[in-house]
Amino acid sequence: MNRVVHPIEQESFRRLRARLDTSHFPPLTRAVVERVIHSAADLEYASDLVMDEGDLVRAHAALHSGAPVVVDVEMVAAGITRRETVCRLKDAGSGPGLTRSAHAVRLAYEQVGPGALWVIGCAPTALEELLTLDASPALVIGLPVGFVGAAESKEALRASGLPAVSNVSEKGGSAVAAAALNALLYHPLSSSEETS
Incomplete structure (x- = not known):
């Protein structure tokens, strides 16, 4: 089913492209960069985001093949418009050395197992906890926001070698x-993904 794009969204992307040339990015990288910029009205994301097109191609195929999507908070889930998500924050508690967000990641991993797409936009501790698990993710979208731990957790994600979308700065968010x-x-989907 094709998605109907509202005229306001069309005009927003037209203006974005008039102010920033994104044509040099590979297709999925361009799609991510443009949609992130569109969501924040922040052109700096074009140079702040870090991702690999090959990772995105594999994650795109996994996503469209039904891989689970796990989010750290309900605000992220609310923004994902065409897919059910798993969020275990309501079930989580906190304890010594473990934040509620980190506990929620453990609970979600117990539920979905390996191969999920993880979308973390709020809590650096959720991202840090994910990196301790053997989650074998299809992709980690690690874009937590904040002055404490956010940039460091994203740096650790990039150093992990996991397939990821992250950014260098402290900004991010749901x-x-x-x-x-x-x-x-x-x-x-490309024709090669549809046949694989």
Whole structure:
């Protein structure tokens, strides 16, 4: 089913492209960069985001083949418009050395197992906890926001070698994390993905 794009969204992307040339990015990278910029009205994401097109191609295929999508908070889930998500924050508690967000990641991993797409837009501790698990993710969208631990957790994600979308700075948040996942959801399947 094709997605109907509202005229306001069309005009927003037209203006974005008039102000920033994204044509040099590979297709899925371009889709993520543009949708994240669109969600935040922040052109700096074009140079702040870090991702690999090959990782995105594999994650796109996994997503469209039904891989689970796990989010750290309900705000991220609310922004993902065309897919059910798993969020275990309501079931989580906190304890010595473990935040509620980190506990929620453990609970979600117990539920979905390996191969999920993880979308973390709020809590650096959720991302840090995910990196301790043997989650074998299809992709980690690690875009937590904050002055304490956010940039460091994203740096650790990049150092982990896991397939990821992250950014270098402290900015991020639920809206941009959801936007990155939506970019993959909205991007059409190529003929090679449809036959594999």
